Amino acid sequence: xxxxxxxxxxxxxxxxxxxxxxxxxxxxxxxxxxxxxxxxxxxxxxxxxxxxxxxxxxxxxxxxxxxxxxxxxxxxxxxxxxxxxxxxxxxxxxxxxxxxxxxxxxxxxxxx
Amino acid sequence: xxxxxxxxxxxxxxxxxxxxxxxxxxxxxxxxxxxxxxxxxxxxxxxxxxxxxxxxxxxxxxxxxxxxxxxxxxxxxxxxxxxxxxxxxxxxxxxxxxxxxxxxxxxxxxxxxx
Numbered sequence: 530x531x532x533x534x535x536x537x538x539x540x541x542x543x544x545x546x547x548x549x550x551x552x553x554x555x556x557x558x559x560x561x562x563x564x565x566x567x568x569x570x571x572x573x574x575x576x577x578x579x580x581x582x583x584x585x586x587x588x589x590x591x592x593x594x595x596x597x598x599x600x601x602x603x604x605x606x607x608x609x610x611x612x613x614x615x616x617x618x619x620x621x622x623x624x625x626x627x628x629x630x631x632x633x634x635x636x637x638x639x640x641x
Numbered sequence: 642x643x644x645x646x647x648x649x650x651x652x653x654x655x656x657x658x659x660x661x662x663x664x665x666x667x668x669x670x671x672x673x674x675x676x677x678x679x680x681x682x683x684x685x686x687x688x689x690x691x692x693x694x695x696x697x698x699x700x701x702x703x704x705x706x707x708x709x710x711x712x713x714x715x716x717x718x719x720x721x722x723x724x725x726x727x728x729x730x731x732x733x734x735x736x737x738x739x740x741x742x743x744x745x746x747x748x749x750x751x752x753x754x755x
Contacts, residue, residue, distance in 0.1 A: 565744075570751070572731050572733070
């Protein structure tokens with residue numbers, strides 16, 4: 530399984546753009562990169578997923594360089610409600626021999 | 642709205658007393674997962690069902706069992722809870738388990754062992 534490494538915590542201020550980078554040096558050819566957000570006492574919530582290059586949806590962007598050994602979750606103009614733990618997952622879901630495993634996560638604190 | 646429902650949200654049990662946590666889904670997804678999440682830690686996959694096929698993680702203790710009587714319901718049984726089993730238990734589903742599928746999580750059941 531590809532192991533992921535993320536910063537343990539990050540601080541930001543309202544209105545700023547936040548970039549959280551995840552390192553996954555052993556990513557396999559079939560692996561996708563998925564990010565989840567988790568608020569206290571709630572289950573994780575899917576944010577975005579990508580395989581290569583750039584993916585953008587209504588809440589975030591995901592940048593993946595050509596070698597796919599890292600990825601960056603970008604949250605534009607964060608608000609206080611974006612304070613949460615963000616998990617980067619790399620894996621092949623349940624197909625073949627791979628499964629996605631939650632890494633340690635990054636606790637993002639947004640300050641007024 | 643289609644969703645993943647977990648009952649109860651909070652469960653208190655005594656040391657060694659069997660307890661069952663419930664999960665139901667209205668998404669009609671093939672795959673259902675159970676995770677354990679301890680305080681300030683990431684969710685840890687215990688096992689999953691791909692349809693009726695049960696798949697246990699190698700390091701999941703025998704004390705944890707699961708049942709899936711039909712597509713919609715999945716249960717987590719803890720046969721003899723210890724103090725170390727106090728945690729949030731998360732149920733999740735995914736459509737097919739393929740690599741591009743996202744997982745949909747329930748709100749979790751917080752288990753306290755006294």
